[in-house]
Amino acid sequence: MEMMALLFLFVAMFLMCFGIGVVFMVYMCILWSSILQNGEGEKGGKGLSTAELERLGGAADGGAVAGQECAVCLEDIEAGQAARVLPDCRHAFHRPCADRWLSAHPDCPLCRAYLHPPPPPPSVPLQVVLSA
Ligand SMILES: [Zn+2]
Ligand SMILES: [Zn+2]
Missing domain, CATH: 1.20.5 (Single alpha-helices involved in coiled-coils or other helix-helix interfaces)
Incomplete structure (x- = not known):
């Protein structure tokens, strides 16, 4: 035992x-x-992803910001060119220039204002669809 x-x-x-x-x-x-x-x-976190760039918005045609100098390539933005206006500081750049910069740096190339990447869209729509 x-x-x-x-x-x-x-x-x-x-x-x-x-x-x-x-x-x-x-x-x-x-x-x-x-x-x-x-x-x-x-x-x-170093730069913005393609999806974050899409959500950032600020897309504008050159007409609205024509004549402003793009601080990335130092050339003027011309009417008809795709441009991007940063949401916080309202600085404008050529869209390809802005996207190339922002994919590596999360701030404005001109004034270095930190860009807060927009939060990803809520992942609830699937549940909403299922429960509806
Ligand atoms: Zn440019
Ligand atoms: Zn700026």
């Missing part, structure tokens, strides 16, 4: 150690994946 109790204790101890080991492994995996995600987040 004492033998059985000892065996039971041994098995219990073994299972406990095994459990702690598994929890520790899972914890390390979560920690590691969050570190990896943070690294990607910093990389993506």
